[in-house]
Amino acid sequence: MKKWVKIATTAMLLTLLLLSGCSGNPSTGSKNPEGKLQVYTSIYPLYDFARKIGGPYVSVTNLIPPGADPHHFELLPRDMSKLSEADLLVYNGGGFEPWVERVNQMLDPDKTRIVNATESIMTDWGQVSRKASHNHGHGEEHQAEGTDPHVWLDPQLAKKQAVAIRNALVQLDAEHKDDYLKNYDQLASELDRLDQEFKQMVANAPKKEFAVSHASFAYLAKRYGLEQIALSGLSPSDEPSPQELEKIIEHVKKHDIDVILFETLVNNKMAKVVKKEVNAEALVLNPLEGLTEQEMKQGEDYFSVMRKNKENLAKALGVTNP
Structure with a gap:
């Protein structure tokens, strides 16, 4: 059919x-x-x-x-x-x-x-590869790898x-x-300025790793000598299962994570879970695949969103004055 x-x-x-x-x-x-x-x-x-x-x-x-x-x-x-x-x-x-x-x-x-x-x-x-950790609930973990567009x-x-x-x-x-x-x-001049702003921010960062809910930032990480840690089981709208939460907590402790970056705004329930159970702040790192109607009406564009990304990424990297 x-x-x-x-x-x-x-x-x-x-x-x-x-x-x-x-x-x-x-x-x-x-x-x-x-x-x-x-x-x-x-x-x-x-x-x-x-x-x-x-x-x-x-x-x-x-x-x-x-x-x-x-x-x-x-x-x-x-x-x-x-x-x-x-x-x-x-x-x-x-x-x-x-x-x-x-x-x-x-x-x-x-x-x-x-x-x-x-x-x-x-x-x-x-093509730059992106990796994400996945747990099957039996104590085993594997790396799912694909290319990042x-x-x-x-x-x-x-x-x-x-x-x-x-x-x-x-x-x-x-x-x-x-x-x-x-x-x-x-x-091109504006893109060069943006590049320099990211370089300066990363140069002042005590950390070189950042945690994301989805591995979409391999090119950004490679450009500035960073590493993205993709946490599977995290969705901005869904509460993670007990098994997923256990694995996330393990990652957070292992990598000293106090900020988790989501692709979109998390709902209040998920934000509370992240804050209470993982002891981390939930912020946005926008992959810029598209803007909402409201964002476009507000005059947002590639540069304004990327600079917001820089501010939130700076917090995740431990920069005190981004």
Whole structure:
């Protein structure tokens, strides 16, 4: 049954593509009625960078709605219809968007340029692994290891992603090349400042380890010579089981942890468990996969969230004046 549903969905997507109209010239970009390039991104950081580099000459849409979980995102026929009319699609790569392979097969390359923002990074760095401890409740523990796609949490690697966006915009719209280069330079300078702020903070840190509820910060840790300790069994909304709690307490004592960093705000019940049972403070370390509608209305962006991350990470590393 699933096989037939998949075939039907593919057929529907192909039909939408056939009805999408004529191809544009990739050297100039098709542009919308307002004269702007139509740019789509797969995650919030790329959306933020594309808007800042493109300025008034681009219309940027993030495929993941505000507040949605990108890990559970499924490309719908209406999304494919929009992409078939786009000038540019920028995605993260590193295995973060499994749906991209299907998009690559179905979009017309003469109409929509597709850019893997981590292609050069993976060539130079390779994929950084992330580890998390898991306990099966029988006193045994193993390390689950996978690759970490959260490249953008390293400001210097985020700058390389911005280069990929800049180059694509220049190729599509050479008329505004100078503006794209200027806007990129401003963004790159801000990323360099952020990098220096993290370096200075870490230099003053008595600890070089930090505890997280989910291993999403391997690139950030590698850049600044830190180690992330991923504690399995911790969810911001669920209370850990007695077995999980016992293991967490063991980790906390072993590594002298007094702050545990969650990806999202924990509820009051979980915060009390962490405070009472583990004797640690619960703070947020945001992986910046997406912002909520409220955060966007408040004017938050990549830099404001990363600086909040720096403040909370500083507390976890024992910095008294972050």
